[in-house]
Amino acid sequence: MRHFAIVGSGPAGFYTAEALAKAFGERARIDIIDRYPVPYGLIRFGVAPDHQSLKAVSKRYDKVAETEGVRFVGNVAVGSDVLVDELIQLYDAVVLATGAPNDRKLGIPGEDLPGVVGSAAFVGWYNGHPDFADLDPPLDGTHVAVVGNGNVALDCARILAKTAHEFEGSDIVGHALAALEKAATRTITILGRRGPHQIAMTPKELGELGHLEAASPVVDAADFPPLEADESLEPGHRKSIAILREFAATPPGSTKPKRMVFDFFAKPLWIEGDGKAETIIVERTELDPDGRAVGTGETYAVPASLVISAIGYSTPPMPGVPYDERHGHFLNDHGQIADRLYCVGWARRGPTGTIGTNRPDGYEVAEQIAAAMPVGSGAGKPGGAGLDSLLAERVIQSTSFDDWRTIEKAEEAQARPSSPREKFVHADDWMKVLGRTR
Structure with missing residues (x-):
């Protein structure tokens, strides 16, 4: 079994998960980790609200999230709740798909x-x-x-x-x-x-x-x-x-x-x-x-x-990860930052291209990971079970994709006429829907 952590649940993260699932098949266990209790990143928070056809790409990501061996782990901030170095100890490879959220x-x-x-x-x-x-x-x-x-x-x-x-x-x-x-x-x-x-x-x-x-x-x-x-x-x-x-x-x-x-x-x-x-x-x-x-x-x-x-964005630095100050993204060579540490999307190349541009990006990195981990090589990383133990020790309540579905239904239920949803806009409100505190 191979265990992978993808940090960020926007387009780049989901396309990378899709690519890894195809490359490793039943051998893959993939955790998509996000600091918010809800997924989709740029699709939810960046795409204009009057461009619903663009937001519909999330349906493709739903299929990825529901693939056996793929898991959404929300409400976990990598860099504070959990460090990148700790993820590298838990997983066979870690992929940073954190985007470029800073102005x-x-x-x-x-x-x-x-x-x-x-x-x-x-x-x-x-x-x-x-x-x-x-x-x-x-x-x-x-x-x-x-x-x-x-x-x-x-x-x-x-x-x-x-x-x-x-x-x-x-x-x-x-x-x-x-x-x-x-x-x-x-x-x-x-x-x-x-x-x-x-x-x-x-x-x-x-x-x-x-x-x-x-x-x-x-x-x-x-x-x-x-x-x-x-x-x-x-x-x-x-x-x-x-x-x-x-x-x-x-x-x-x-x-x-x-x-x-x-x-x-x-x-x-x-x-x-x-x-x-x-x-x-x-x-x-x-x-x-x-x-x-x-x-x-x-x-x-x-x-x-x-x-x-509106002159561009940058990826925030992360403890322990080499960073390109001039261009505002992680230092990398065709997506590889270090041994078993990679980046994709805007975190890799800066804020350029369309949503679809992230797909070949994710597939390229998945191919690199597959080439570095042929069948029969290595094993023994704890993966998601190790992450769950670490979060329990630190009293951090993660959210699942089923939790997201519960939040989604609540947002749809409170929508004004003609609107697909009325979003909750504070993390505490998302957690309250689940009967939890953040």
């Missing part, structure tokens, strides 16, 4: 002012993440600035722009929906250091903006290079640019009450305000021959009582 800093003066939040915090707030459920972002101002030119920036902007009616069918949490209904937001400025050709926004997410009930996208046609420059772009990226060009060609004068302004070639310099964010000062940029954004010296102010930074 990268803007690195500019004023970013510590009240009213400046990272996208992980803001997304976590409207998705019911327990670390951010009490964020209470200031929504009483008319202007919001979102810094970043990727899909997360679009998600934040779109959520701010939508009406309550447009959230029907979503699982946005109740406290966020109530706050957004009362929000005074009228202008959402999306700031990007470079131009339209350098965005990391996909056609689906951009296309949604053209169908919002109460908001119009605003793009300056002067920001684009000549039309023939689009021909050198990859097909998907070319489609994104075509959508932006359509927005730019739309005549002004929309009667919709909100505007979503794409401000390209804009580099944030500092944020200022009287005890809270009120204005973000930006510098106009241009591209040098290598495609880098360089300042022109021209500066201007963008009003914003809420500034959301």
